[in-house]
Amino acid sequence: MKYFKREEFACKDGCGFDDIDEELVDVLDDLREHFGQPVTITSGCRCSKHNKAVGGEPKSKHMEGIAADIKVRNVNPNIVYSWLDNKYPNKYGLGLYKSWVHVDTRRQRARWNK
Numbered sequence: 325m326k327y328f329k330r331e332e333f334a335c336k337d338g339c340g341f342d343d344i345d346e347e348l349v350d351v352l353d354d355l356r357e358h359f360g361q362p363v364t365i366t367s368g369c370r371c372s373k374h375n376k377a378v379g380g381e382p383k384s385k386h387m388e389g390i391a392a393d394i395k396v397r398n399v400n401p402n403i404v405y406s407w408l409d410n411k412y413p414n415k416y417g418l419g420l421y422k423s424w425v426h427v428d429t430r431r432q433r434a435r436w437n438k
Contacts, residue, residue, distance in 0.1 A: 326353045333368030333392065337377070341369045345390040347429045351408075351416070352392065358407060359399050366424055367393040385417060391428035393421075401425050409435065 328349060334342035356363045370378070370386040385391035396404050405420040408427060412418075417434040419426035 325349050327356045327363065328352065328365070332365045333389075335369045335371050335374050336367070337371065337374040339371045339374070341371045341389070343389045344368060344392075345388075345429050348390055348392060348427070351412070351427060351429065352394065354411070355394075355396065355404070355408065359396050359404075361397040361399055364395045364397070365392050366395060385428035385430060390430065391417070391426065393424050393426050395424050 330342050330344065333344040334340070352363055367378070367386060368391070369389050370380060370384060372387055375384050375387050380386060394404070395401070401420060401422070401424055404425045405418060408416070408418050408425070414433055415431065417426065417428040417430045419435075420437045422438075
């Protein structure tokens with residue numbers, strides 16, 4: 325991990341789940357280098373209990389350790405989403421939200437806008 329610490333991806337309920345996907349970290353490192361700004365992980369790994377508590381999808385990729393909700397300092401989420409979509413047009417899951425972006429390393433392409 326070039327720019328991140330494992331703790332940044334740990335489940336927020338303190339259960340210790342922090343087994344984050346290396347490919348996801350590579351994508352986030354790439355994002356950090358492209359924009360030259362820190363990337364904040366607002367949600368990474370989630371155990372099923374925490375996922376339910378935060379209203380996550382029942383089959384959330386966060387529970388597999390392959391997803392992160394992120395913010396890039398001083399960069400609009402629309403720009404972050406567009407960059408990721410252009411860089412990885414045929415794979416991964418990307419979700420655009422008002423103040424953050426979801427990215428996951430699922431094998432098939434998935435896109436949504438909330």
